[in-house]
Amino acid sequence: MPGSAALAQQLQEVVRATGIASPITTRRGLSARLRYLASKPGRAALTEAGVTVRPSVLRAYADGTRAPRPATLGKIERAYFERRAENMIRSGALQKHFEQDGAGTRMEIYPVDQSQVSDPRRRVLGDRTVTVRYVWGDLVHAWDEGDDATMDDIWDSIINDLIGSDYDAYSYVTGVGFA
Structure with missing residues (x-):
């Protein structure tokens, strides 16, 4: 290449390695990512990634009463890492x-x-x-x-x-x- x-x-x-350690497939990992994306820019990142569920469904995902489909997990993961990269770049941390x-x-x-x-x-x-x-x-x-x-x-x-x-x-x- x-x-x-x-x-x-x-x-x-590097951005991936410095993020949340728990896999998104665990309740802890999914909840942590959804908390990270709970702000207005985070919700915009979710929408941009194609996550179109209601806020009440996101809360149900976070508290473990509902499980997202694998495709939705992938979209949440993508939104999380895109938002994390933006934050790391904007803050100068990277x-x-x-x-x-x-x-x-x-x-x-x-x-x-x-x-x-x-x-x-x-x-x-x-x-x-x-x-x-x-x-x-x-x-x-x-x-x-x-x-x-x-x-x-x-x-x-x-x-x-x-x-x-x-x-x-x-x-x-x-x-x-x-x-």
Whole structure:
């Protein structure tokens, strides 16, 4: 996948990893998500995700007297994570998480598996670890806006400036990870 897509995927994973730990399939997990979405913007997120039940039904879901269908659970989960990402971005918590007071965040880059490439065309690329600083604000903003061009530019600056890789060696990757 393109490196910028791997960055976007990993940002989504960070938002998911820092959310409510209980699965939505448990009463506790569902109740916690519905409490998080109890505000006016939260209800708007539910509507946008396609949850069209009355408020009394949502209360019944939260107190366990009624169980939502699996499709509705998926919509509630999507609304929760979209709202959580919005809140983390708006508050600056996501950017602060990665900047770590100027220390940056270590990023592990996993190159494309080239075992199926013929020898004359195969590149020897190893996993790379770099500490990324000063791009997190722009990166989080571009991810929030869905600005793929800016994400590509940021990825290019990471692989060119920090790794010093030859042209396109790490443009496509198997994945990235944040430490």
